[in-house]
Amino acid sequence: MDLLFTDLDGTLLDRDTYCWQAARPALDCLRRKGIPWVIVSSKTRAEIEFWRGQLDNRHPFVVENGGAAFVPLRYFPSAVSGARRRDSYDVMEWGTPYERLVTDLHSASRISQCRVRGFHEMTPEEVASVCGMSLEQAVLAKQREYDEPFLVLDSARAEALAAAIVDLGRQWTRGGRFWHILGANDKAVAVEALAELFPRGADPLRTIGLGDGLNDAAFLRRMAVPVLIRSPQAAALQTRVPRGLVTDQPGPAGWNDAVLALIGD
Ligand SMILES: [Mg+2]
Secondary structure, eight states: OEEEEEOTBTTTBOTTTOOOGGGHHHHHHHHHHTOOEEEEOSSOHHHHHHHHHHHTOOSOEEEGGGTEEEEETTSSSSOOTTOEEETTEEEEEOOOOHHHHHHHHHHHHHHHTOOEEEGGGSOHHHHHHHHTOOHHHHHHHTOOSSEEEEEESOGGGHHHHHHHHHHTTOEEEEOSSOEEEEOSOOHHHHHHHHHHHSOOOSSOOEEEEEEOSGGGHHHHHTSSEEEEEESTTHHHHHHHOTTOEEEEEEHHHHHHHHHHHHHOO
16 A cells, blocks of 8 residues: 655745646646545645645545644554544644744744744735745745744854754744744654554555655655655755655646656556
């Protein structure tokens, strides 16, 4: 049985246009074969719910770099142990509350004398412009629960900032445009917990992971088949995921080729 985990930005979605249509043949193939595909993103629940609607995805999903996993109610035959019911989901939570992360980001900035600009300081208009997204998407992106994205304004002090974040007991990671401060969660922990929940058939489970950023490295390393989507970070990502297969094309076109090569007939 195949089980697929995928990042969104720069992976299934084009990093500049957010288009996914180049991946339609592979998405159709997944649907036809009944292969579950789980979105694993730094995006918020509100954003991922939007994209699940666009992509017609009904599967569980992981938000904000592993802050929590949302499992639609009754998706699995038995209840999800350790989960908290919220709206129409069973929610498994690993993240640190957002307000604490924002406080720690400011402390780390002060200690390292590295100025930052966090999502919480940006208006929806500014987020829309920096991320190249619509105002509607920016409003969804600002509904954060477990992860604060930020821009580093003094890049020469970035290392000191990263060290200060670690000293405060938090983690940092870097996606496409933004740095992130987060708690003890990462995508890998959430992905492993979710993978455990899928019923094992007679066939052995084959996990396939697709990502393009350094924040995908930990979860990709745990996949039977890690796929690295071509991007400016692909070389750095490959040193962390040596088994990773790098696609020829970036974004959804690379995603499509890789998924069809793995599951197509
Ligand atoms: Mg990405």
